[in-house]
Amino acid sequence: MKLLLTPAVEAAIREHARAEYPHECCGALLGREEGALRVIQQIIRLANERADERERRFYVSPQQVLMAERHARETGLLLLGFYHSHPDHPAAPSEYDREHALPYYSYPIVSVVQGVPTELRSWRLREDRTGFDEESVVPVPEG
Numbered sequence: 726m727k728l729l730l731t732p733a734v735e736a737a738i739r740e741h742a743r744a745e746y747p748h749e750c751c752g753a754l755l756g757r758e759e760g761a762l763r764v765i766q767q768i769i770r771l772a773n774e775r776a777d778e779r780e781r782r783f784y785v786s787p788q789q790v791l792m793a794e795r796h797a798r799e800t801g802l803l804l805l806g807f808y809h810s811h812p813d814h815p816a817a818p819s820e821y822d823r824e825h826a827l828p829y830y831s832y833p834i835v836s837v838v839q840g841v842p843t844e845l846r847s848w849r850l851r852e853d854r855t856g857f858d859e860e861s862v863v864p865v866p867e868g
């Protein structure tokens with residue numbers, strides 16, 4: 726599986742990660758599927774509803790997921806995943822991430838080092854929930 730990000734979408738994810746530093750940001754990914762490709766065309770910023778530990782945890786309520794799903798339906802897109810940031814940690818999922826993820830969705834993570842967004846990698850939870858597999862992130866070809 727591959728995740729395609731338009732330049733505008735990738736820039737928007739990085740900007741959100743930068744703005745929330747030193748806290749984690751999170752948001753929804755909307756787009757379409759073309760065979761094994763997921764083309765992300767739009768993001769929705771979501772609020773981190775954790776009251777504590779927002780440097781390394783995020784929580785998205787079911788209400789926010791429903792809102793994102795409704796918005797996707799209204800715009801003719803699919804809700805395909807959720808991005809978040811890892812302030813001063815690598816772009817790899819934590820145990821907390823594994824416990825809170827669902828199969829099917831893509832989970833891009835952007836590492837933010839000293840306030841600067843760096844590495845961006847994307848992950849999918851295995852069906853048996855034992856861990857994540859990485860999916861490649863590629864830019865959408867221009868034109």
Ligand SMILES: [Zn+2]
Nearest residue numbers: 809818819822
């Ligand atoms: Zn995480």
